[in-house]
Amino acid sequence: MSDTLRGVPSGSPAPRPDEGPPAPLPRRHLVFGAVSLALLMFSLDQTAVATALTTVSDDLGVDLAWTAWIVTIYAVGQILALPLGGRLADRFGSRRVFLVAVASFVVFSCLCAVAGSIGLLIGVRFLQGVATGLMLPAANSIVAHHYGRDRDRALAAFVSVIPIGAILGPLVGGLVLTVWSWHAIFLVNVPLGLVAALVGAALVQEPPRRSTAPVDVRGITLLIVTLVAAMVAITGTGRGTSGLAMTGIAAAVAVGGVWAFTRHARRREDAVVPWRLITGGGLGIMNVTNVLFGAAVIGFSAVLPLYAQTRYGLAPFAAGALLTGRAAGTIASSGVSVALLRRTGHRPLLIGGMAVIVLGLLLSAMSPVAATPPEIWLLVAATVLGVGLGLTGPAANNAGMHLVPDDVAAVTGLRIMFRQIGGIAAVSATTAAIAASATPGLAGAGAIVVLAVLLAGVTLLAARIPNQRGRW
Known part of the structure; x- marks a missing residue:
């Protein structure tokens, strides 16, 4: 019996030998482009805002601990909406949920741009997070439906859109802060969202609905x-x-x-979060892995510009540009991961990638050696972490979903939810430590070491995740 069949939860339908995988649909690449553009918008927004924390704090006259809620409350909105997004996609249709979520995000971006107080900004950022959480499960369901038997590679490639946003976000955020104001960072979302909504409305076909359960x-x-x-x-x-x-x-x-x-x-x-998808057949280990993976990766991305500014005094543009190293490393290695996924299965890529991420975290916490400029040292560390993320991301995206292939939207929502929970904990704890410490730079370094230790521990758990080779 294969690892996959041993890991299928009780009651989950197993594929029959006489059933062939569904054929890909026409215009699937255009649909992929539309949903990827929406994902790019969300990714770009998250990393661009991370570069503006100290600027917003100074401009609005509030403590850094309050400003950090701009990032964490956005993640809270995502977490709350992710499991609900999967349910709503099943009940009302992934296409409808996707389009409404993208349009709502554009509206909330405009409201963020005109916010004049930290309270209003935090409130609207929460609504932005809700829109993101509703969109992500629906987008994954749309990609899986349109690509049919090639959905494993399509969903793995879908992850590579996030590092593109991570490259552009810090650059755009730093540039906007340099020549204009933090308010304008949110206006970048408007044209991207409008194009994604219009193209999606014209091309996306509705995946089958599976559930009518009440909310x-x-x-x-x-x-x-x-x-x-x-x-x-x-x-x-x-x-x-x-x-x-x-x-x-x-x-x-x-x-x-x-x-x-x-x-x-x-x-x-x-x-809203079914227990069978939390602990059933291999999903429990994967969910724990996603929590600590999110703490290390999402948390690191959110606090790296702040850490660089507080420890080494880098300017906002230079601090934000460090995330481009992480994104470049991710793009370089994610293609390799996608190509190897069917041959090796996701487990070896998952374990190897997380080990590289641990190395990147430890390097970023260390002091530069041999008189290396801090910005170069942190750029190298972020690039190493990005290589690990590129190896891990496509594998982690498929790990778990092959166990319950008929619940792609729900499992996607839970996967991202658990990662965001880890990210929230990491961002909240790190910013609190930095704000309360007399040596904020060293406090940030200590928090990064803790993240590395936690991820190293969960890497051992990942060895027990059921492996899957080939299509699912």
Whole structure:
């Protein structure tokens, strides 16, 4: 019996030998371009905003800890919407959800551009994150439907769009900050979103709908309470007795929320996050891997410009440009990963790529050697990390989905959700450590070392993930 069949959860349909894989649809490459343009918009926005944290803090006159919520609240919105996005795509259609989400993101980008207070900016960034979370599962479902038997390679290639945005985002963000204002960073999304929505409306065919289950309002509420409480506990609510008391209360609420949400997911078959997709047949290990993978990769990307500015005093443009090294490394190695995926399976690529990511994290935390300029040292470290990400990304994108091939949208939503949870924890903890430390640069380096140790530990767990060679 193969690894794949051993890892299929109970009740999941197994492919019959007499059933051939579906044929690719016409105009699939144009559809891929449309959904990729939307993904590029989301990726570009996330990395561009990361370069502007100190500028926004100075312009609006708020502490850096508050400014960091611009990044973390965006991730919270994604996390809350990702499992819901998979459900809505199944119920109302992936095409409709995709188009509404892209159009909404464009509107919210305009509102971010005119925001004059940190409260309004944080609120609209949350709505942007919700739009992103709704779009991603639908986009993956659209790609899988249009490519049929080639969906494994198409979905693996879909990941490579993210590093392109990571290359352009810091450059665009740094350039806009240099010649204009942080407000204009959000306006870059408008033309990209309009083109993606118009082309998508004209070309995308609706994938089959699979479910009409009602929306799990209670589960979503528990998820919101748990995540917000965890973020408050990590970032803190101020100094003194009252601040410590509020932090303790938030931590207790977060622990209670995890217990209540787990109990709810176990009891309700149509929960917003089904329990069978959390722990069933190999998915449990993959979900833990995604949490720490997100903490290392998403967290590192979000805090690298801040770390470079606080430890080495780099200008915003130079600090943001460091992420281009990570993106270039990802693009260079992701093609290799896609080409090897069917031959080796995803497990060897996953383990090898994460080991390279650990090396990149450790290099970035080290002091430059042999009088190497800090910007060159960090650029090399980010490039090494990017190579590891390129090897890991396509493999991690397929790992798990082949276990439940009829739940691509749901599994995609959960995969990204768990990564964003890890990213939120990493960003919140790192920015809190930097803001509270008398030596913020060294505090940032310590946080990066912790991320490297955690990812090294989860790499050992990844060896137990069921492997899959060939198509799925």
